[in-house]
Amino acid sequence: MNTSTQSDGEPSSAQAHCAVSVRSLSKEFGAGSNAFLALDAVSVDIRKNEFFTLLGPSGCGKTTLLRLIAGFEQPTSGSILLDGADLSAKPPYQRPVNTVFQNYALFPHMTVSENISFGLEMLGRPKDEIKAVTADMLRLVRLDAMADRRITQISGGQQQRVALARALAPKPKVLLLDEPLSALDLQLRKDMQLELKRLQTDTGITFVFVTHDQDEALTMSDRIAVMDGGKILQIGSPRDIYDKPQHRFVAGFIGEINLLPVEAMGEHDYAIAGVGTLRCDDPSELRKGDPAMLAVRPERIVLSAPSAGTLPGVISNVVYHGTDTIFHFKLADGLEMRARSQNNTAQRRAFAKGDAIGWSVDASSVSVLADDPS
């Protein structure tokens, strides 16, 4: 998949700005007929000081990629460069990266501050430096008062912050976070999302964040890599990923989306059989007559009374959601679509089931999916 480097915006040779550079990395577990390819020739460049998210469903290879960077697993092939230096031969304890584990993996036989100072001690830092940095870290994650507590004596949210402080204390070049918020309840998770983003900005450390939660990815990341089946399907800013999905999987995994099977008419025009044509700003390599798949977010569809310049449809259902209303409507070919409309009085349109309507989408809000249109 070379779409990854396309949407990256920058060629992969821009190594000076790369914290981590992953080169056609593959990882196979098991052998023979039981072999499982967890990571399939993945290449990605993670820039310095960026909050980079690996997003995908469980089993997509995101955690495997993280563990390979940390050094807990050995790649089957490919290489990982950190600041341009090959990491492959180094054991985890010689890699200047630290990990926040999914279940924190805090040392239960140590206090909060002993956990935080562990990495610095192992690096052989002087005693007074260890003390000072540990105190700084405790302040940074607002746990000054908990320094001498045992791990079993603090709450889940506090444990999460200890794990973070422990991993940040040695000032790693890259911080790896493996679904660190998944064990927290919703409110705490929201708070920690902001907290994490603040820490990343404050410390200037490159964060590589693994999650299956699209909201988390969209709110925190500078860039997101969407993964499935051991491959990176698309890399881009949250806006790119949400507004311009290039794969059916990416489109479906993040938010709601309407998929429209179409036929290419020209460089920018696509025909919906029996309905009309839609325009898309993005250039495509499709030839006239090629089948294609368009993706349109429900909130980008504008509904109105039938008129020239709109496409026809019939309302089949109206679902009220408080902040907004979702209108389900059918096209002439039977395809059901959804339009999401905010319930602010100015733009509010009242349509009822059975109403004939006209709908339109701005050409900038239509994406053409790159994979097969079947």
Next chain:
Amino acid sequence: MTRAGKNTLFRVLLIGPALLAITVFMIVPLGLMAYISFRGRDYSGGVLWDQFSTEAYVRLFFERELDGTLALNFNYMIIILRSVWLSFLTMVISLAVGLPVAMFMATRDAKWKAVLVFMVTLPFWTNLLVRNYAWILLLRDHGTINSVLLWLGIISEPLPLLHNAFAVAVGLTYSFLPFMVLPIYASLEKIDLRLVEASFDLYANRWQTIRRVILPLAYPGIVAGCVLVFVPALGAYITPELLGGGKTLMIGNLIGFQFGAARNWPFGAALGLFLLALVLVSLGLYARRYRGELEGSQ
């Protein structure tokens, strides 16, 4: 009957058999021992039940001269100290040998673990007496080890391997090693592997990870193993009897001798209680010294 009342009755019924067994088979015999230790000695064996005497305890440290005066006598203390020393040695060697074995076992995959645990328990399938006789065959002057060494020309005279403290230490270590390996294995096996990864991640190399993370977490198992080896080794009877010869008596043999050939039941009982006190005091000191660490690693 109220629900709470039923519950209490149920509990009493459940715990009853165990309480009865402990009372009949442990408390009563112990009381009897204590009682006998303060009775007079019947020279034909047995006890003068109606005669109170502290003679047995005096005998632990003193020898009564013909004229009735007391003189210090360290013979029994030497045997007791030797017992403590040999048990301690057994414990240390078992720990040194057992810890790496347990670590090896705990890091295999599930299928291998089952096989290895079975192999560690394999000696239990043979009688301890038979296994100690086997060691005699190995250690004696013309036994397997000396024969091989002689044949290889490494030695010209058989090494004195049998009937000394060395033979007893070897035999005890052999007998009690599984009691060291199994509890350590059990506590190592419970350790979350992610903690080891976290340690590696935080720049601890293999050795530092073992020392700072694995050993502290395996501490309850190590303590249990040490107790399970030291305590039975202290009271060992068969091994010093067979491998130690007459010169390397341990306290167990001494007690056996008092109830047998020496026909001094009160002294045997007093020795038994002294051994019990020794074990309880050393366990108490140990628990006190390491209480914090034990609790911390729970």
